[in-house]
Amino acid sequence: MPEPIVLYDIPSQGTAVKSWSPNTWKIRYALNIKGIPHKTVWVEYPDIEALMRKIGALPTGTNPDGSPQYTIPTIYDPNTKTVLADSALIVRYLDKTYPDTPRLIPAGTDALHAAFTQAFRSVLVEDLFPITVPATADHLPPRSEAYFRATREVLFGVPLQELSPPGPKREKHWAGLQKAFGTYAQWLQADGVDKPFFLGDKIGYADISIASYTVWIRVVLGEDSKEWMDFKTWDGGRWATYMDAFKQYEYVDVGEAAVP
Amino acid sequence: MPEPIVLYDIPSQGTAVKSWSPNTWKIRYALNIKGIPHKTVWVEYPDIEALMRKIGALPTGTNPDGSPQYTIPTIYDPNTKTVLADSALIVRYLDKTYPDTPRLIPAGTDALHAAFTQAFRSVLVEDLFPITVPATADHLPPRSEAYFRATREVLFGVPLQELSPPGPKREKHWAGLQKAFGTYAQWLQADGVDKPFFLGDKIGYADISIASYTVWIRVVLGEDSKEWMDFKTWDGGRWATYMDAFKQYEYVDVGEAAVP
Structure with missing residues (x-):
């Protein structure tokens, strides 16, 4: 051991x-x-x-x-x-x-996994960050929170609470997030057969990437939040099932x- | 047969x-x-x-x-x-x-290949299209050319010859294209070993995608063009070698x- x-x-x-x-x-x-x-x-x-x-x-x-x-x-x-x-x-x-x-990252999938990271982020972050970054700031211990707000507000150019306050702006980002997960669902069905994970039956690094960003949403918004409840209904509930498969590894x- | x-x-x-x-x-x-x-x-x-x-x-x-x-x-x-x-x-x-x-598209790489298509295009098209689309219009038979110009000018919102005329605008797109291929080179080295192709030693659909967009550049700009000569020097000449491997399949x- x-x-x-x-x-x-x-x-x-x-x-x-x-x-x-x-x-x-x-x-x-x-x-x-x-x-x-x-x-x-x-x-x-x-x-x-x-x-x-x-x-x-x-x-x-x-x-x-x-x-x-x-x-x-x-x-x-x-x-x-x-x-x-x-x-x-x-x-x-x-x-x-x-x-x-x-x-x-099985043999022969290194380069594809590297490309996946680009693909996965390119459809996600624009709508994810405005939702998760402010909620993260709200859940950091004081010294971390001060550091995080100061550095992230430089990056985003606005106070974090303005990124997605309740209302149409937030709803637009939330809808964009749903669309991103819809794209992942399409990738998983690319050859006409719906697969549970990117490599087929077993979890690989691509799945871990998606699950890790999903956990971020769940942890900072909370399992009881209306948004997380909504998330679990997306794509016929497939992401709720997907995350259930990760439970034993949390x-x-x-x-x-x-x-x- | x-x-x-x-x-x-x-x-x-x-x-x-x-x-x-x-x-x-x-x-x-x-x-x-x-x-x-x-x-x-x-x-x-x-x-x-x-x-x-x-x-x-x-x-x-x-x-x-x-x-x-x-x-x-x-x-x-x-x-x-x-x-x-x-x-x-x-x-x-x-x-x-x-x-x-x-x-x-070997077993277990369907979903990764689908994501690859997104990744590959997301780093490429913004700088590729302004170079290749006008050059394509210049090399179509008359009826196709008229159709292509009319439909593409609606898409791009400008006459095609304005997309990348010789000068700084074209140079910027050309530099962007070089950067995109630099990203592909990084993906091919993702696990620290430089691989000739995305699946390792043999050509797969990811490589075919890159080679096909590269052939487009070569065909519409011409093998004797200064830009194609420049392309062949990128990343230490790796793309010239890469395209050589495709010659027998052309x-x-x-x-x-x-x-x-």
């Missing part, structure tokens, strides 16, 4: 579960599906950069001011002494390092707070 | 080969890779709808005025008495009907003109 992998994650508060970030959920699902033991270290937004530098994680992008950007999810695997950031890189690493566990350990 | 499949295609004139349409090239490549005998029937743009209705092809979309839209590529397979329009549907049909030929028969 390998030693537990450390999964760095960003905590929410006042939510059904403490994990909300779609990109971190990709790794959480991957570890749970693979049955790889792991423990969570919770890191508040303003502490991410210093901690990632300290453990030797590489930046995953560039900030608007040109400085290197450090992001979570990041893992530390004590079995190989590897620190790794970026969800796609981590999943590929897990597939290679633990070959006896379910492979999430284990979140108590974890511990990062020591900056 | 099956009887030849009829491939309905739109002829160009004054080009190195008479076939230019990227969507028709997908089927031409597929048939050549599979080694399925076929013969071309050349259809001019204004005759497509009447001929497709006559042979019993289904519409593939809707015109801006709400009327059904009939498109080419369409095939007629005399072996199964099947008429089929839409390039993705045709490729899936060929995979199923001729299972002893190279499979272009057979175009003389065919015959459609009898409307």
